[in-house]
Amino acid sequence: MANTNLLKTKPNPDPNLWVKDHGDYLYNFAWSRVQSKEIAEDLVQETFISALKSLKSFRGDSSELTWLTAILKRKVIDHYRKSSTKKEIPASHFSSPFQKDDAFEGQWILERAPKDWHENTEDPLQQQEFQSIMEYCLSLLPPKWHSVFILKVMEEINSDEVCKELGCTPSNLWVMLHRARLQLRECIEIKWLK
């Protein structure tokens, strides 16, 4: 409470207090979006640098933290734009869970078909475990799929915007999102349902 009062009476941001006041929050925000502590720290650092450069543009319409978070959000998108333009190993690491035989083409391979999660989703203990498994499985996604998945599903940025940032076509975007979902789901199932 004391903190918010302080902000109201102080129209000018005080960069010397940023790390102490907002460091942890921004770090958690970044980490939840990139699933890497190192990258998260880098992004917070870049955020502070950008914020200092545009200190004059801070008008106090929003709180200091809201302003810093908006800058960080942009940094997250930039990070994903950069990482998705890096050349990556062709998508051969994706093994489709669907059959390729003529007669059964496009149907689930039985051993890899989605199982029933109810027993786990209804158990509070298992629910707690879910988030750390999800975080781990997200970090295993190939960079480009990871980018698409985070920007679209987590940041809820519209498809045109995501395509503009990442340089992909809309149909391409759906295929990547589809595969990311399939891989994420299967990874979670293997780790979670024992």
Place this chain on the structure above:
Amino acid sequence: MTKLKNMMMKGMSKIMLDCDNATLLITKGEFEELGCINKLKLKMHLASCKFCRNFSEQSKYISTQLNDFKKIDPQNLRLHLSDEQKNRLSKTVEEQSFKNN
């Protein structure tokens, strides 16, 4: 006879979705309105496919969990910067402020 059978198969595949396409539509449908025909096709497929019904439920579950995951509660932070990290960041802020002046 085989010709007729082939034609029927082709016709069926136009109406029937396979699981690959059904799950793609499930994902798409979470973000945008599907057309009437696709909606119907998906409904028909889900009525007869337990696996894709599981997939659909799981997708929703994952999305809700992701939504929780992305909300950062200042009172209940998962991670904390180490002193070393804080020092590094403070140094950056100091140096950058100096440059700006």
